[in-house]
Amino acid sequence: MSIKVCVFDDHRRVRDAMSALLKGTPGFEWGGGFPNAENVVKDVEKADPDVVLMDIEMPGLSGIDAVKMLHAKFPDVRIIMQTSFDEDRKIFYSICYGANGYLLKNTPPHQVLEAIKEVYEGGAPMTPSIARRVVELFRSAAMEKPMAEKDYQLSDREFEVLQLLAKGKSYKLIGEALFISAETVHSHVKKIYDKLQVASKTEAVAKALQENLIS
Amino acid sequence: MSIKVCVFDDHRRVRDAMSALLKGTPGFEWGGGFPNAENVVKDVEKADPDVVLMDIEMPGLSGIDAVKMLHAKFPDVRIIMQTSFDEDRKIFYSICYGANGYLLKNTPPHQVLEAIKEVYEGGAPMTPSIARRVVELFRSAAMEKPMAEKDYQLSDREFEVLQLLAKGKSYKLIGEALFISAETVHSHVKKIYDKLQVASKTEAVAKALQENLIS
DNA sequence: TGGTCAATAACCCGGTCGGGGGATTTCAAG
DNA sequence: CTTGAAATCCCCCGACCGGGTTATTGACCA
Numbered sequence: 089m090s091i092k093v094c095v096f097d098d099h100r101r102v103r104d105a106m107s108a109l110l111k112g113t114p115g116f117e118w119g120g121g122f123p124n125a126e127n128v129v130k131d132v133e134k135a136d137p138d139v140v141l142m143d144i145e146m147p148g149l150s151g152i153d154a155v156k157m158l159h160a161k162f163p164d165v166r167i168i169m170q171t172s173f174d175e176d177r178k179i180f181y182s183i184c185y186g187a188n189g190y191l192l193k194n195t196p197p198h199q200v201l202e203a204i205k206e207v208y209e210g211g212a213p214m215t216p217s218i219a220r221r222v223v224e225l226f227r228s229a230a231m232e233k234p235m236a237e238k239d240y241q242l243s244d245r246e247f248e249v250l251q252l253l254a255k256g257k258s259y260k261l262i263g264e265a266l267f268i269s270a271e272t273v274h275s276h277v278k279k280i281y282d283k284l285q286v287a288s289k290t291e292a293v294a295k296a297l298q299e300n301l302i303s
Numbered sequence: 304m305s306i307k308v309c310v311f312d313d314h315r316r317v318r319d320a321m322s323a324l325l326k327g328t329p330g331f332e333w334g335g336g337f338p339n340a341e342n343v344v345k346d347v348e349k350a351d352p353d354v355v356l357m358d359i360e361m362p363g364l365s366g367i368d369a370v371k372m373l374h375a376k377f378p379d380v381r382i383i384m385q386t387s388f389d390e391d392r393k394i395f396y397s398i399c400y401g402a403n404g405y406l407l408k409n410t411p412p413h414q415v416l417e418a419i420k421e422v423y424e425g426g427a428p429m430t431p432s433i434a435r436r437v438v439e440l441f442r443s444a445a446m447e448k449p450m451a452e453k454d455y456q457l458s459d460r461e462f463e464v465l466q467l468l469a470k471g472k473s474y475k476l477i478g479e480a481l482f483i484s485a486e487t488v489h490s491h492v493k494k495i496y497d498k499l500q501v502a503s504k505t506e507a508v509a510k511a512l513q514e515n516l517i518s
Numbered sequence: 519t520g521g522t523c524a525a526t527a528a529c530c531c532g533g534t535c536g537g538g539g540g541a542t543t544t545c546a547a548g
Numbered sequence: 549c550t551t552g553a554a555a556t557c558c559c560c561c562g563a564c565c566g567g568g569t570t571a572t573t574g575a576c577c578a
Contacts, residue, residue: 184442188435211431212438219434220403220427227399243524256506258564272526278567279524287566289505291471297512458554473534487556493537494554502536 091208094119094137096128096154097170098146102193106141109197116201125154129161137165139204142187144171144178152181159186166207170195179218180225189213238299240283249276251302254293306423309334309352311343311369312385313361317408321356324412331416340369344376352380354419357402359386359393367396374401381422385410394433395440404428453514455498464491466517469508 093116095106103121110116119137122128126148132140140158144151155167168189169182179190189207191200192215203213214222242250245266252262259277263270277289286292296302308331310321318336325331334352337343339361347355355373359366370382383404384397394405404422406415407430418428429437457465460481467477474492478485492504501507511517 183438186442188438206431209431210435212435213431214434214438216421216424216426216428219429219437220425222434222437223398223403223427223429227401245525253505254509256501256503256509260564268525269527271528274565274567275526275528277565281566286471288471289503289565290468290508293505293509294469294471294512297509460555475534483555484557486558489535490556492535496536504535 090115090117091139091204092117092119092135092137093139093141093204094132094135095121095141096123096125096131096146096151097121097141097143098123099143102143105197106200109201113201116204125149125151128154129157132158132162132165139166139168139208141168141170141200141204143193144169144182152178152185155182155187156185168203168207168213180221183222190215190218240301242280242283242301246276246280246283247302249273250280250292250296253277253280253289254296254302305330305332306354306419307332307334307350307352308354308356308419309347309350310336310356311338311340311346311361311366312336312356312358313338314358317358320412321415324416328416331419340364340366343369344372347373347377347380354381354383354423356383356385356415356419358408359384359397367393367400370397370402371400383418383422383428394436398437405430405433455516457495457498457516461491461495461498462517464488465495465507465511468492468504469511469517 093106093110095103097103097106100123103123107118107121110118119135120131122131124146125142128149142151142154142158146154151169151171155169158165158167163186166189167187168191169179169187170191170193171178172193182190189203189212191203191213195203206213248266249262252265257265259270259273262273266273277292280292281287284292284295286295308321308325310318312318312321315338318338322333322336325333334350335346337346340357341363343364357366357369357373361369366384366386370384373380373382378401381404382397382402383406384394384402385406385408386393387408397405404418404427406418406428410418421428463481464477467480472480474485474488477488481488492507495507496502499507499510501510
């Protein structure tokens with residue numbers, strides 16, 4: 089069983105080179121080359137490849153949109169993105185939308201073949217700098233939950249008041265909910281502002297929500 | 304300037320091999336080998352290496368805990384984890400706690416050197432299967448955020464106003480920020496309340512933050 | 519026993535907000 | 549060309565908020 093590969097790239101030279109490379113290497117099969125992604129779904133449906141090499145920069149439909157559609161329609165087809173420079177945002181979008189790997193365009197032929205094999209076997213070939221970015225985002229995402237959680241030394245009562253403020257309740261309603269006078273609520277609120285270093289209900293609630301003081 | 308490398312591994316053979324390899328290769332420097340991580344902080348403080356190779360499985364203090372402490376104390380030291388098989392959980396923890404790369408133990412010497420150089424230059428060397436797992440977790444984590452995201456049909460201008468409301472600004476200040484009159488802000492706010500089904504700045508901001516309408 | 523602190527409460531006052539009107543301009547879609 | 553939605557501006561008014569100050573109670577601690 090050989091790995092069938094399609095190539096989407098607006099440069100004829102690239103397509104021809106890949107065609108020659110794949111046809112000349114046992115274990116690989118040429119699934120066709122396309123200069124744009126306008127008909128990416130139809131093209132892939134017809135060729136039924138195992139792996140798609142997709143240029144991230146193409147005239148017309150961008151490689152990113154192509155990945156999005158492709159992954160939605162054919163989740164089993166593995167996709168490797170190719171571009172000439174590390175462009176953060178695009179790569180992240182590609183990966184999020186379903187690309188499995190990422191190669192620089194000047195990657196030598198034998199490494200391209202290796203990457204194709206890797207991605208076919210379930211790996212995620214990518215340059216170290218991309219890997220780094222992904223790891224760091226991943227880390228910050230994972231660490232996000234139990235974040236800093238600064239301690240503003242709010243008392244229990246103050247947390248109760250804060251929670252009700254976030255519900256949009258007025259001093260009077262909070263007072264009724266907690267069985268205290270509205271003026272007392274006023275006092276608590278003033279202390280809260282002092283501790284959180286803010287000057288309005290809105291700021292207090294925004295800060296409290298963003299820093300997970302309340303839910 | 305050569306890259307100074309420390310090795311933590313309970314197998315003498317591994318340490319000796321790395322010592323010989325590093326000493327025999329220009330551009331690299333041997334920072335010392337340690338059979339366990341009991342004194343990892345002191346050891347690293349003394350040796351002051353650029354890169355640490357850390358066995359994930361060691362008697363006594365585990366490589367993971369070592370990474371945790373090391374990264375907390377010396378955030379600039381790059382860490383590559385080494386183990387004999389892909390063990391998901393441990394790798395993820397290592398990465399979360401601050402490891403920068405991940406190698407299988409049977410990795411050939413020249414690739415180890417390459418990985419050290421990569422990690423030193425800011426990359427994140429790892430096996431394709433790890434990369435794959437990381438990418439997939441990353442993808443699912445990234446997709447998780449834009450939850451429900453109900454559509455309240457807010458106009459662009461209304462989003463701008465909402466964003467500034469969340470900063471605690473008054474109508475007057477919002478007006479100045481957007482170069483419109485405070486009365487116009489008032490109008491926008493009234494429409495926002497209508498669309499979000501709320502009746503105060505606080506409620507609006509709480510809802511917007513909780514449903515990721517704004518950041 | 520005196521001091522500190524959280525919780526409660528009250529008063530004042532100027533400024534802001536929320537809700538109700540109405541009005542104009544602009545621009546794109548029908 | 550008409551219709552409509554968005555954005556802009558204005559007025560009014562009562563209610564609420566924010567900031568200042570002061571005071572009492574009960575716990576806890578030294």
